[in-house]
Amino acid sequence: MTKVTINSQTLSEKFHKETTLSDIINFLTKHKISEEDTITNIYIDNQQAPLNEDDKIYFQALKNYRTINFEVRNKVELAFEALDSCSFILEQTITKINELIEMYRKDAFQKASTIFTEIIDYIDLFTKMINKIYQTINKKFSEKNSIKKESFQELEQDLLFTLKAILEAKEKNDIVMIPDLLEYELIENLGHWDANIISKLKALNP
Numbered sequence: 032m033t034k035v036t037i038n039s040q041t042l043s044e045k046f047h048k049e050t051t052l053s054d055i056i057n058f059l060t061k062h063k064i065s066e067e068d069t070i071t072n073i074y075i076d077n078q079q080a081p082l083n084e085d086d087k088i089y090f091q092a093l094k095n096y097r098t099i100n101f102e103v104r105n106k107v108e109l110a111f112e113a114l115d116s117c118s119f120i121l122e123q124t125i126t127k128i129n130e131l132i133e134m135y136r137k138d139a140f141q142k143a144s145t146i147f148t149e150i151i152d153y154i155d156l157f158t159k160m161i162n163k164i165y166q167t168i169n170k171k172f173s174e175k176n177s178i179k180k181e182s183f184q185e186l187e188q189d190l191l192f193t194l195k196a197i198l199e200a201k202e203k204n205d206i207v208m209i210p211d212l213l214e215y216e217l218i219e220n221l222g223h224w225d226a227n228i229i230s231k232l233k234a235l236n237p
Contacts, residue, residue: 032045032048033046033048033093033094033096033097033098033099034097034098034099035055035093035098035099035100035101036098036099036100036101037059037063037064037100037101037103038100038101038102038103039100042063044058046093047093048092048093048094049092049093049094050092050093051089051090051091051092051093052073052075052080052088052089052090052091052093052099053084053089053090055093055099056070056084056089056101059101064103067105067106067107067171068103068104068105068106069103069104069106069109070082070101070102070103071102071103071104071109072101072102073099073100073101073102074098074099074100074102075088075096075098075099076096076097076098077098106167107167107168107171109167110163110164110167110168111168111232111233111236113160113164114164114229114232114233116160117157117160117161117164117224117229118225118229120153120156120157120160121157121221121224121225121229123153124150124153124154124157124221125218125221125222127146127149127150127153128150128213128214128217128218128221129218130146131143131146131147131150131210131213132210132213132214134146135206135209135210136210138206140206147201151194154190154194157224158187158190161224161228161229162187164232165178165183165228165232168232168235172235175235176231176232176235177231178227178228178231178232182227183228186220186223186224186227186228189220190217190220190221190224193212193216193217193220194217196212196216197209197212197213197216197217200212
């Protein structure tokens with residue numbers, strides 16, 4: 032019989048040998064895992080399983096495995112930890128922006144194009160992360176959170192507007208406007224995220 036555990040604690044429930052991993056996850060989310068928690072890792076026979084539920088392993092019967100352990104953690108705790116990653120991403124982005132400005136000043140346009148793509152990827156990752164983090168923390172600490180939803184959205188809209196202006200300048204090959212937008216608009220906006228969003232969210236951590 033397959034041993035099923037949550038954070039190494041054995042479940043009392045007995046599952047039919049034809050039950051799939053997907054079935055167990057549905058059961059756990061309905062009956063064992065609170066809305067404030069989430070599955071962060073799954074280990075099958077001590078091997079980490081992919082978290083993509085479309086993977087074929089999720090449709091295999093339990094009889095194929097000896098042990099399945101679900102690692103479960105609190106969403107708010109994870110959100111607070113992820114703020115450090117957001118700060119790091121911002122630091123890396125600003126470093127890349129300064130490199131890009133230097134490339135434009137040196138007329139190194141081919142190198143600049145590569146760095147530009149990296150910056151867009153960094154910002155895309157950052158915005159996805161900070162949105163999810165803000166929603167998670169704000170749901171728990173809405174009364175204490177001094178960051179109003181409108182202020183968050185305004186800063187996000189300003190970032191998108193700045194990126195749009197930079198992309199338009201890039202399409203026009205305006206090598207004078209691009210460095211100015213990068214230095215005086217984009218870096219300033221990213222600085223506001225760190226000072227006015229990330230730092231204030233961190234302060235909510237009990």
